[in-house]
Amino acid sequence: MGLAGDNSGPALECRSVERRFGGIVALNGIDMRIERGEIFGLVGPNGCGKTTLVNAITGFYPPQRGSIVLNGRDITGLAPHYVATLGVARTFQNLALFNGMSVLDNIMLGRHVHMKPGVIRTALYWWLARSDEIAHRAVVEDVIDFLQLESVRDELVDGIPIGLKKRVELARALAAEPSVLVLDEPMAGMNQEEKEYMARFILDARDERNVTVLLIEHHMDVITGICDRMLALNYGAMIGTGIPADVVADPRVVEAYIGGAHAAR
Amino acid sequence: MFFRQAGIFHINYAADRALFPIPADRWMVGTLLALAATAPLFMNTLYLSSYMLPWLVWTAGALGLNLVLGWAGQFHLGYAAVMGIGAYAAVHGVRHGIPWEIAVILGGLTASVIGIGFAFAALRVKGLYLALSTLALQFVMDWTISHVPAISGGTQATLQAPDIRLLGWPVTSDAGLYYVALVWCLLVTTFMLNLRRTALGRALVAVREKDYAAAVIGVNSFYYKLVAFATSSFIAGVTGAILVNTFYHAVTPEQFSVDVSIQALAMVIVGGLGSIIGSYFGAGFILLMPGAMNTFISWAAAQFGLSLGIETLAHLPQALYGALIIGFLLVEPLGLGKIYNNVRDYLLVWPFGYVKK
Numbered sequence: 001m002g003l004a005g006d007n008s009g010p011a012l013e014c015r016s017v018e019r020r021f022g023g024i025v026a027l028n029g030i031d032m033r034i035e036r037g038e039i040f041g042l043v044g045p046n047g048c049g050k051t052t053l054v055n056a057i058t059g060f061y062p063p064q065r066g067s068i069v070l071n072g073r074d075i076t077g078l079a080p081h082y083v084a085t086l087g088v089a090r091t092f093q094n095l096a097l098f099n100g101m102s103v104l105d106n107i108m109l110g111r112h113v114h115m116k117p118g119v120i121r122t123a124l125y126w127w128l129a130r131s132d133e134i135a136h137r138a139v140v141e142d143v144i145d146f147l148q149l150e151s152v153r154d155e156l157v158d159g160i161p162i163g164l165k166k167r168v169e170l171a172r173a174l175a176a177e178p179s180v181l182v183l184d185e186p187m188a189g190m191n192q193e194e195k196e197y198m199a200r201f202i203l204d205a206r207d208e209r210n211v212t213v214l215l216i217e218h219h220m221d222v223i224t225g226i227c228d229r230m231l232a233l234n235y236g237a238m239i240g241t242g243i244p245a246d247v248v249a250d251p252r253v254v255e256a257y258i259g260g261a262h263a264a265r
Numbered sequence: 266m267f268f269r270q271a272g273i274f275h276i277n278y279a280a281d282r283a284l285f286p287i288p289a290d291r292w293m294v295g296t297l298l299a300l301a302a303t304a305p306l307f308m309n310t311l312y313l314s315s316y317m318l319p320w321l322v323w324t325a326g327a328l329g330l331n332l333v334l335g336w337a338g339q340f341h342l343g344y345a346a347v348m349g350i351g352a353y354a355a356v357h358g359v360r361h362g363i364p365w366e367i368a369v370i371l372g373g374l375t376a377s378v379i380g381i382g383f384a385f386a387a388l389r390v391k392g393l394y395l396a397l398s399t400l401a402l403q404f405v406m407d408w409t410i411s412h413v414p415a416i417s418g419g420t421q422a423t424l425q426a427p428d429i430r431l432l433g434w435p436v437t438s439d440a441g442l443y444y445v446a447l448v449w450c451l452l453v454t455t456f457m458l459n460l461r462r463t464a465l466g467r468a469l470v471a472v473r474e475k476d477y478a479a480a481v482i483g484v485n486s487f488y489y490k491l492v493a494f495a496t497s498s499f500i501a502g503v504t505g506a507i508l509v510n511t512f513y514h515a516v517t518p519e520q521f522s523v524d525v526s527i528q529a530l531a532m533v534i535v536g537g538l539g540s541i542i543g544s545y546f547g548a549g550f551i552l553l554m555p556g557a558m559n560t561f562i563s564w565a566a567a568q569f570g571l572s573l574g575i576e577t578l579a580h581l582p583q584a585l586y587g588a589l590i591i592g593f594l595l596v597e598p599l600g601l602g603k604i605y606n607n608v609r610d611y612l613l614v615w616p617f618g619y620v621k622k
Contacts, residue, residue: 058481084483096478098471100539109467113483117464119496125459130279133463137278176482 009072011036011212012057012088012180017066019049019056019236026052027063028236034180039206039213041223041230041244045256049236050216051093054182057214058090059083071179085113089178091169093185093216099158103168106157107143110175111136140175146208147171147201163194167201174205181211187219195219199226220248232256270613282462301447305440314439314512320549321443321450322508327532327544328453329500334530335539336466337493338473339388340396344501344529346406349521351376351502352509353416356516359427366431369506376502377495384494388487403523411518423517426509442511449507453500457541469493470539535590536600543602550601554589558582 012034019027026049034040042050055061057068059080067076075083089110097106115136121128144150147167152160157168166186173181183202187195199222205211217223223230224244232240232247234256240247247253273288275281285291305313326348333341351372358368387398410417418424429436429445436445460466468489471479476486509516528551536547559582566573573581597604611618 060477060480079485080477080480081483081485084481090481092478092481096475096481098474098478100474101467101470105467105470108464109471109482109484112464112468112471115464117468119465119492122459122463122465123456125463129459129463130282133282134278136464137282141278172482 010034010069011038011071012214013069014053014057015067015069017053017056017063017068019052019061019063026236027056029066030231030233030236030238032231032241034212034214035228036212037206037210038228039202039215039226041227042214042216042233043218043220043223043230043253043257044233044239048233048256050233051184052236053233054090054184054214054216057083057182058088084176087176087179088182089173089176089180090182091166091173091184091186093188095162095165095169097157097165097169097172099156101157102154103149103157103160104140104144104153106168107140107149107171107175108136110143110172111140113176139177143171143175146174146204163190166190166198170198170201170205174209174211177209178211180214181205182214182216184216185218186215187217187222195222202226224248284458284462305443310439313443316553318443318446319508319512320552321446322504322512323529323532323548323552324545325446325450325453326501326504326508326529327536327548328457328541329497329504330529331533331536331539331541331544332457332460332469332500333493333497334533335537336460336469336473337490339490339493340392340399341494341497342396342400342523342526342530343383343402343406344497345521345523345525346403347376347380347498347501348505348508348525349406349410349518350379350505352505352516352521353410353424354502355506356424356426356509357416364433365427365429365510369503369510372506373499373502376505377499380498380501381491381495384491388490388494400523400526403526407518407522410521417518423515426514426516429510446507446511449503453504454541457544461541465489465492531590534600535593537602538599540600540602540606542605543600546601546605550590555582555586558586558589 010033012032014030014032017027017030017032018025030049030053032040032053042053044050052061056063057075059075059078059082062077067074069075070083070086070088073086075086075088078086098109101109115132121132144153147170149164149167149171152164152168157165160168170183170186173183186202187198190198202213202215203226206213215223215227227244229242230244230247231238232250232253234252239252239256240250270287273286275286280286285294304317308317326344330341330344333339351369353372354375355368355372358371359365363371383399383402387395387402390398411420414420414422429442431445436442460469468479468484469492471482471484472486472489472493479486479489505521509520513520532547532551533544534547535550536545537543559578562573562578562582562585566578593601593604597607
């Protein structure tokens, strides 16, 4: 990534991030350090602040205290679209594709940060835009190939099944060639086979496309299966971080998730 | 069958993104272009200058509004005011000795600058509130134009539009004026067609569909809304100037009043949001249907020997015209453009309807 700064330190770091909504403390002193090339899991019961943390990182809800550092650069409080240009891509828990456009155009939008859209370029398409469009199309076709979306390339995105929509959203995020990819419950509502596919795509994305992944997921088998390290949240506070096998064995995490150590016995 | 796709293989991305990849479409567009270019030869001047010409100019106008409404998804109820700004600026420009073509472009730029200035304030709100603030633009402009004598020439005044001189050549014949309108309409159409396949058009659709998702892929919603308003205002301004120069030959504030804004909105909605061919249909429908209805009612009354009163003759066509708009929108809320697309989709595979798409 040409836009990224320092490539030696961690890819993404949250330093005592705090976010309040009125009297509610949604995030309370979160410290998170994601190393380059890691798949980092983020878990916790509903309402514990996972999505709020992601929104703090991507600029939707800037933290009131603490800082967020991307590739050695402080991105605290930057506007979401600017954070995107610095190399953070994300998918949404509830799909956020652009209806009325084809799958191809949706993924092409992922290239937006690398393109130079403009009125004059549009008016003089043949001279000023065509070669650029074609160059970016080639990158997009590569992503389509990677995620096996060839068969739905020209379909309207409104009409394809939900499993494919999730994949298109991942494709759109990957097309941006981000340094950090944030996936907010990419496997919600999927069956076992679709989950396995998605897990494989995430691993491949890390290995072949050099992205660092922050993965929010409720499926513990996925977290323990593909994450290098993880962080568990409860009521906006950190209750455990480290290697997944250790974290999920932590009594506090068990209590937060299942409700009391007696239930896990 | 008519729009046969079988056997069309794209071997590069440029061909895949051609404007009309299907030969049948290319033939159709070519034929229509040839007919449009030769229209002055076979069409009587009455039809040429009172139907074809306003239809083309208004299509360009509707396309400009469609850019804001159909692509960027932002309400605009002050479109006629923006056209008025362009018209007045161009007329004053020519009266001050600026060459016609430069004055028209200046008219567009003036409209664009005022449009951006206004959008800066208006775009802080969304949806219906934006609709209301654009309506405010309409009223402010109406007031300014009619109350500033330097612009309108005084209340109730009509400013004569100077004759067109294109690159020094006077254009006064009906055919000449028609060609000016045709070329402008084609330029706007080409721009809109290109918008469907460039990063700018995609960014605008992203802003329309989900602004938070647009932000997350790096699209600055506010900036692209401004770009949409600026471009649309430029198109509106030039269209207003051309409308005044080729059709009205004079400019008065009433030509750009609030009901004209509503009419432009009706063209876009009846034609179909985000549809280019729909803007042609919509402009044609809104402009020509009242007259056609009138003729039809009189003809039908004569056929059946009914003697309709003056009142009925005046109001019945209006009522039928309204009913037709409602009827079309009930059948297809996405407008006439979508109806055309449905027919085309059907013909794509006819008579093998069991083949999907």
